[in-house]
Amino acid sequence: MDNEMFCYQCEQTAGSKGCTRVGVCSKDPNVAKMQDVLIFLVKGLSFYATKLINKGQEMPRELGEFLTECVFATLTNVNFSPERFVGYIRKTNAYKKELMEQVGPIDDLPEGADYIAPETKGEILNIPHMKNLGVMDDDELDMDVRSLREFLIYGIKGMGAYFHHAYVLNQYDQEVANFMFKALAATLDPKMTVEDYFDLNMELGKTNFKCMELLDAANTGAFGNPEPTEMLITHKKGPFIVVSGHDLNDLGALLEQTEGKGINIYTHGEMLPCNAYPGLKKYKHLIGNFGGAWQDQQKEFDNLPGAILMTSNCLMKPRGSYKDRLFTSSIVGWPDVTHIPTVNGHKDFTPVIEKALELEGFVKDEPEHRIPMGFAHHAVLNHAGTIVDAVKGGQIRHFFLIGGCDGARPGRNYFTEFAEQTPEDTIILTLACGKYRFNKMDLGSIGPFPRILDVGQCNDAYSAIKIALALAEAFECDVNELPLSYIVSWYEQKAVAVLLTMLYLGLKDIYLGPTLPAFVTPNVLQVLVDKFNLQSISTPEDDLQTILG
Known part of the structure; x- marks a missing residue:
C-alpha cells in the first residue's frame, strides 16, 4: 500500500x-x-x-x-x-x-x-x-x-x-x-x-x-426566523445529549424524538445558533449550549456523563474516555463509532437516547449564566432605522465583522484581543465558531443592541452580507464605503467558499488570518491584494489603528 x-x-x-x-x-x-x-x-x-x-x-x-x-x-x-x-x-x-x-x-x-x-x-x-x-x-x-x-x-x-x-x-x-x-x-x-x-x-x-x-x-x-435570545451556557442536573455540527434537520428530529423523555438537549460548537430558532426552542428541553468551539471537544467531552451526536463537520479523533457515547449521523463517520443511518427518509435516534439515559447525566445544576444571541438579518434589519440614526448621531462609529472558522493554531488569540480592544462606540457582528474567542465577554450595549451581535453559523455570512447590503442602501452608498470592516478567521473549505462569495460581491479590505492559505501562491495572492486589497492580519493594535485612524 x-x-x-x-x-x-x-x-x-x-x-x-x-x-x-x-x-x-x-x-x-x-x-x-x-x-x-x-x-x-x-x-x-x-x-x-x-x-x-x-x-x-x-x-x-x-x-x-x-x-x-x-x-x-x-x-x-x-x-x-x-x-x-x-x-x-x-x-x-x-x-x-x-x-x-x-x-x-x-x-x-x-x-x-x-x-x-x-x-x-x-x-x-x-x-x-x-x-x-x-x-x-x-x-x-x-x-x-x-x-x-x-x-x-x-x-x-x-x-x-x-x-x-x-x-x-x-x-x-x-x-x-x-x-x-x-x-x-x-x-x-x-x-x-x-x-x-x-x-x-x-x-x-x-x-x-x-x-x-x-x-x-x-x-x-422549517424553523422560523432566529430571534434575539438569552441563551443558557451552564448545565442542568439530569440526563442529556450534546449535539454538535451544523445540521438543523437532525437537531429537529432528535428534539421531537426526545420530547417527554426527561433528557436535556445542549447544542455545541456551530449548533449554538439553533437556540434562537422558534421552531427549535419551542422544545423546552433544548435548554442551552454546552462548551465552546469544535477544537476543544476532546477536553470538553472527556468522560462526559452524556451522549454526543455529531451531525456534520468538526469531528476530531475521539478519545477512549467518550468514544462509547459518541454517535455520528449524516455525512460524518469514524471507524468503530455508531452511525445513525437514514432509512426511508427517517433517522431513529434510539441508541443515542438510550445511552443518555444510561449515563444519567449531570448530578447537579450549575449557577445559571446566559448570553445574548440570535441576531440574524431578520432581527437586525427590523431595527435598521435605529441603526442608521445611531450612526448618523455618532453613537455607533464603526462595525466590525469578526468571525469565521476557529482552530487550535497559535495566533488565534488575535481575534480575542481585537474584540477586547474595539472602542465602546463600535458594534461587533460575529458568526461561525470563531465567535467562541470572545462571545462570553460582556462588552456593554449601544442603545437596544449588545455590542456583540451573534449572527449565526458560518453559512450565516449570508445574514451579515445581507445586513451590510441593506445598510449600504439605507445610507445610499457603496458597501465598501460603509463604516464596516471584515476581520475573518479561516480554517476549512466552507471559509474558502464564503471568502469567494465576499470577493464576488466586491467586498474589499478583508483582513484574513491567522495565516494565509498554503494553496495560494504568491502570484495568486498578489492578484487578490491588487483587486480586493485582501490583507493578512498583523496585530490587533496596528490593524485597529489602520482601520479607525
Whole structure:
C-alpha cells in the first residue's frame, strides 16, 4: 500500500505547507488516498454529466445530491471511515458508467475522465499515482493554475456542505448542482488557464451566495426566523445529549424524538445558533449550549456523563474516555463509532437516547449564566432605522465583522484581543465558531443592541452580507464605503467558499488570518491584494489603528 499523502486544504496544514504523513486533522494516508480517488472519480462523473447538461438534459436530483455528499465527505474533519469511502467509490463508478453509456464515445476525452476505480479497500489503496489523481500528481502543471484549481475544488467542498444542509430540508436548486458538475469537470481540462480558473472561482462565489440564500430559506422556512435570545451556557442536573455540527434537520428530529423523555438537549460548537430558532426552542428541553468551539471537544467531552451526536463537520479523533457515547449521523463517520443511518427518509435516534439515559447525566445544576444571541438579518434589519440614526448621531462609529472558522493554531488569540480592544462606540457582528474567542465577554450595549451581535453559523455570512447590503442602501452608498470592516478567521473549505462569495460581491479590505492559505501562491495572492486589497492580519493594535485612524 502507498503510505504517502499530500493535503493542504485546511489552515492548520503541517508547517503551513502540507500534511504528508498524517493529517493534522488525524486523517491517515489510507483515508487521504480514498478521498483523492473519490474526488478524481467525481471529476470524471461531472465531465459526463456536463456533456449531457449542455445537450439540454437535466440531471436527476438524486445524482446532484450524491455528488454533493461525496465532496462534503472529503471536507476537513467530516468523515474518517474507510468503509464509507469504499461505498462512495462503488456508487460513483455505477453512476459514471450510466452517464458514459448515455454520452457515448468522445474524441477529445480529457485524461482520466473515463477512469473506473477498483472496488475493494485493498485494491483502492494500491492504485498507482496518475495525472490528476492527487493534488501534486501532475508534475508539469503550472503552480498558479494548480493554486486556483485547488481554490475552486475547496470552494466546491464548502458550498457542498451548505447545499447538503439545504436539500435535507427540501430546498434544492438545479443551477447550484449544475455549477458543481461544470466546475469539477473543468479541473480535468488541460487547457484551463489562470484567467479561466479565476473566472470560475468568481462564479463559484456567485453560486455560493445563492446557495447560502437557499440554506437560509431552508432553515427559516422549517424553523422560523432566529430571534434575539438569552441563551443558557451552564448545565442542568439530569440526563442529556450534546449535539454538535451544523445540521438543523437532525437537531429537529432528535428534539421531537426526545420530547417527554426527561433528557436535556445542549447544542455545541456551530449548533449554538439553533437556540434562537422558534421552531427549535419551542422544545423546552433544548435548554442551552454546552462548551465552546469544535477544537476543544476532546477536553470538553472527556468522560462526559452524556451522549454526543455529531451531525456534520468538526469531528476530531475521539478519545477512549467518550468514544462509547459518541454517535455520528449524516455525512460524518469514524471507524468503530455508531452511525445513525437514514432509512426511508427517517433517522431513529434510539441508541443515542438510550445511552443518555444510561449515563444519567449531570448530578447537579450549575449557577445559571446566559448570553445574548440570535441576531440574524431578520432581527437586525427590523431595527435598521435605529441603526442608521445611531450612526448618523455618532453613537455607533464603526462595525466590525469578526468571525469565521476557529482552530487550535497559535495566533488565534488575535481575534480575542481585537474584540477586547474595539472602542465602546463600535458594534461587533460575529458568526461561525470563531465567535467562541470572545462571545462570553460582556462588552456593554449601544442603545437596544449588545455590542456583540451573534449572527449565526458560518453559512450565516449570508445574514451579515445581507445586513451590510441593506445598510449600504439605507445610507445610499457603496458597501465598501460603509463604516464596516471584515476581520475573518479561516480554517476549512466552507471559509474558502464564503471568502469567494465576499470577493464576488466586491467586498474589499478583508483582513484574513491567522495565516494565509498554503494553496495560494504568491502570484495568486498578489492578484487578490491588487483587486480586493485582501490583507493578512498583523496585530490587533496596528490593524485597529489602520482601520479607525
